[in-house]
Amino acid sequence: MTAGADVRTARAAVLLTDRPVIALTADLAADLAACAASGRVLQIVSAPHSRMTLALRSSMDGRHAQWIVADATGYYEGTTGRPMQWTGEAFTPLPDADDYASPFVTPPRIPLGTHLVLTYQTTHTPGALLGGPVERLTTLLTGAEPVGWGATEPLTHLWSQADLTDFADAALQQGRTTRLIVRGAGRRTLMASITVTAHPTIPGGLAESTVVTAGHEPHDPPPLAHLPQLVDLLVKAHPIASLVASLRPGAPDLTTEPRWTGTASPLGLAVNGDREPPANFTATRLGTPHAPVTWFPLGDGQNPEDWHRHKELLTRLHPIR
Known part of the structure; x- marks a missing residue:
């Protein structure tokens, strides 16, 4: 059971957030554990301006948990830049994409x-x-x-x-x-x-x-x-x-x-x-x-x-x- 999920399917639990900084809260940790136990992937969907704390970013392994970014052009994976699509069951890689999503390769907002x-x-x-x-x-x-x-x-x-x-x-x-x-x-x-x-x-x-x-x-x-x-x-x-x-x-x-x-x-x-x-x-x-x-x-x-x-x-x- 992933109580915090906005969408739950047989393959994924999707959580929508508009927080400027997304942290590994107790609720998110429980969602991660529940998805691991059920075989689902936890997909956290945010806007391009959102950032993740290092603790949560380290949990985004791409298999059990993914960061999905939504912008005007579509969706992409926040850790890899892969363009993504919603299939009705989960966000999956866009099969015809041959390059990174364009927002992924724009300069960071915060000086590195x-x-x-x-x-x-x-x-x-x-x-x-x-x-x-x-x-x-x-x-x-x-x-x-x-x-x-x-x-x-x-x-x-x-x-x-x-x-x-x-x-x-x-x-x-x-x-x-x-x-x-x-x-x-x-x-x-x-x-x-x-x-x-x-x-x-x-x-x-x-x-x-x-x-x-x-x-x-x-x-x-x-x-x-x-x-x-x-x-x-x-x-x-x-x-x-x-x-x-x-x-x-x-x-x-x-x-x-x-x-x-x-x-x-x-x-x-x-x-x-x-x-x-x-x-x-x-x-x-x-x-x-x-x-x-x-x-x-x-x-x-x-x-x-x-x-x-x-x-x-x-x-x-x-x-x-």
Whole structure:
């Protein structure tokens, strides 16, 4: 059941909205869950001037949830620019379209800055507090600790590692994967998305995958020269399994318009252990002697083709035995 849907068919639940900023509210989160359970796709229809928060935009995977934009020329998918049509059952790609919808390739209304994106994986032993790595990164990137956390927007909890841990533990005891949002309150806009699951091999342990995104104004570029030092400060306090750093163009407030703004490009990869760099790669040792981490630079964050280097590095790294 998707109570918030304006149109419901066997294939889709369609929600119409005229909000200038569309957020991952509790109602929308419930609609997403209901559609996933029923096999429907949730299609959120908005005007071209609407923007999405990063938390909701990250849920628009194109399969279970789509952002449909309506304008005078028709419909298009807000995340891809594909022209769409209404079939009576769902919005589907226009079969004869051979180009992006024209509004998708118009300049953004909000001046673009840069998003620094850090994606890391780590494990937690039974009884350990969650939130340490994201708290450290938020402080390093914004100058202040996180302000709050929650499962939906607006956030409903003030920042507390203990409360976040209790929430995740309770969800996992019920067999539910935990997905949480964390926000910063410092000099830059920051949002983190945390996914916590039961660890597959550590009884009572937890596996965490987190994406931290910091928005930078054009006059405040990310401190790329200091990125290895930033990762070093993180891993000395909180060991991680891996971390990928990348850049992408985007609004400094982390909202997304239904327009093309560019794609992400890698900066570097950190992996646990003292690794020898493969041929054509360089490496820097980070961390502590007891928990070393190796940092591999991959690019300057301006060339999406550097993802091929990322893939090559992953295939050539061997696990420590």
